[in-house]
Amino acid sequence: MDASGRLSTVSALLDLDEFEVVDLQQDRRVKQDVITVIPKLDVGLCPHCQQVCDKRNQARESRVMDLPMGGYRTELRVRAWQFHCVPCDKFFTPRFSAMVERAHATERLLARLAELIKHGDVANAARFFGIPEKTAEKWYYEYVQRNQKSLSDLKPTRSLGIDELSLKKSTGSSPA
Numbered sequence: 001m002d003a004s005g006r007l008s009t010v011s012a013l014l015d016l017d018e019f020e021v022v023d024l025q026q027d028r029r030v031k032q033d034v035i036t037v038i039p040k041l042d043v044g045l046c047p048h049c050q051q052v053c054d055k056r057n058q059a060r061e062s063r064v065m066d067l068p069m070g071g072y073r074t075e076l077r078v079r080a081w082q083f084h085c086v087p088c089d090k091f092f093t094p095r096f097s098a099m100v101e102r103a104h105a106t107e108r109l110l111a112r113l114a115e116l117i118k119h120g121d122v123a124n125a126a127r128f129f130g131i132p133e134k135t136a137e138k139w140y141y142e143y144v145q146r147n148q149k150s151l152s153d154l155k156p157t158r159s160l161g162i163d164e165l166s167l168k169k170s171t172g173s174s175p176a
Contacts, residue, residue: 004074010035018097019035020038033073033075036079039094039096044092046083046092047092047095048085048090048092053084056081056083057091058082059081061077065109081093100112100134100139100142112142113136116128125140
């Protein structure tokens with residue numbers, strides 16, 4: 001398989017709709033993949049004035065942890081453009097739904113981390129992903145807070161402490 005075929009295969013396996021894979025480096029000694037990805041879109045939506053911008057200022061690179069693949073730790077090197085919005089004269093770097101701001105991790109990694117912590121503990125989940133325990137704890141609490149349901153999402157309480165069989169029997173011990 002040629003290099004472009006290999007990169008498109010890795011891109012399909014990675015399954016990040018907003019990005020395409022442009023480079024892959026494997027370090028077999030430490031069992032780590034470093035995958036360089038770039039956004040598929042080369043325009044950005046200004047968060048200040050909501051205008052579409054195509055004037056690129058500079059490229060920014062960040063390192064982001066993702067779920068392990070094939071027993072290898074996966075680090076994404078995300079190259080994203082910083083745009084200059086001419087109408088409002090502001091600079092911005094677009095946000096991506098798969099990436100968590102200020103966490104250096106993908107949303108799906110944090111979801112899996114939260115699942116492991118829910119069924120185990122922080123120390124074991126951190127060890128599984130090869131991250132410091134304090135980092136795992138911080139990411140977990142931020143993830144839970146970000147994904148909490150608001151009060152408007154909750155349904156009203158219809159009954160409290162009523163036995164379902166008592167409701168069906170109408171024995172007089174439940175309201176009719």
